[in-house]
Amino acid sequence: xxxxxxxxxxxxxxxxxxxxxxxxxxxxxxxxxxxxxxxxxxxxxxxxxxxxxxxxxxxxxxxxxxxxxxxxxxxxxxxxxxxxxxxxxxxxxxxxxxxxxxxxxxxxxxx
Amino acid sequence: xxxxxxxxxxxxxxxxxxxxxxxxxxxxxxxxxxxxxxxxxxxxxxxxxxxxxxxxxxxxxxxxxxxxxxxxxxxxxxxxxxxxxxxxxxxxxxxxxxxxxxxxxxxxxxx
Numbered sequence: 362x363x364x365x366x367x368x369x370x371x372x373x374x375x376x377x378x379x380x381x382x383x384x385x386x387x388x389x390x391x392x393x394x395x396x397x398x399x400x401x402x403x404x405x406x407x408x409x410x411x412x413x414x415x416x417x418x419x420x421x422x423x424x425x426x427x428x429x430x431x432x433x434x435x436x437x438x439x440x441x442x443x444x445x446x447x448x449x450x451x452x453x454x455x456x457x458x459x460x461x462x463x464x465x466x467x468x469x470x471x472x
Numbered sequence: 473x474x475x476x477x478x479x480x481x482x483x484x485x486x487x488x489x490x491x492x493x494x495x496x497x498x499x500x501x502x503x504x505x506x507x508x509x510x511x512x513x514x515x516x517x518x519x520x521x522x523x524x525x526x527x528x529x530x531x532x533x534x535x536x537x538x539x540x541x542x543x544x545x546x547x548x549x550x551x552x553x554x555x556x557x558x559x560x561x562x563x564x565x566x567x568x569x570x571x572x573x574x575x576x577x578x579x580x581x582x583x
Contacts, residue, residue: 367515392569401480403561403575404516411569451515457569460506463515 364388367452367464374439374446374471382437382467384452390462392455393435397421397448398466404451410435439469447471480559482578491549491581495562495574500543502564502572507536507547510559510576519547519560549579557581 365386374380384393392411396404406419410429424443429435435454439446449468453461485491497505503524508516522529522536522545529536535548545562562574 394571401578403480404573449513453515455569455571458504458565460518460521461516461563461571463508463517465515466513468513 365452365454365462365464367450367467370465370467372467372469374469376471377441379438379440380469382439382450382452382469384435384437384464385433386435386454386462387433388454388456388462389432390454390456391432392457393429394453394455394461395419395425395427395435395437396451396453398451399448407437407450480576480578482580484580484582485552487552487554487581487583489552491547491552491556491579493547493549493560493577493579495545495547495577497543497545497562497564497574498572499564499566500540502566504565505536505538505545506563506565507534507545508561508563509556510561512558516561552579552581554581554583 368383394409395407405421407425408427410416413432416429426438447470449466451466452464455461506521507519509519510516520531520536522538527538533550537546559576559578561576565571
């Protein structure tokens, strides 16, 4: 089945550690996105990529990094520089001019 | 540091009633609009979309209305059911790939 897969679904991190969230899609979409969602709030854009080997900062990129070495994959690293990383992270892909398809999310908790 | 997001507005309806969720979009050049439904702990799911050359589109139990004059989008849900309880987001797209999400509305359905 075509879709977008995020892993892990739940992740715990100690303060000062970097963690990487995986996002894979087999929809052959060029564009991919990472959003952060805090409890009871909307979606905030972290990074996006419209083509392989290229990506741009979103509204809240500080403390995060991404790579786009393959069309299918857009991993997000939450670095130790991110002061408040506990949140729900959503990855999405988009065909040009169309709607976004979202993964099921990854919930990161800092202990 | 990061800006603090606004908490979501809530719409409470009785089961069987019709629901109307509203969204004001920001860019008069936006030409494609989407409504998403997000259940607790899950990724947003596509509900219905509409292009700017239309003012109304109907799906199963859902209708989207577009008023370009006042930059307003609404989602109507007929005969609201408990399974409709979720957060609903509108999104606008302009220049083919620039996507903006609204802040979202929480729909609560009471028996």
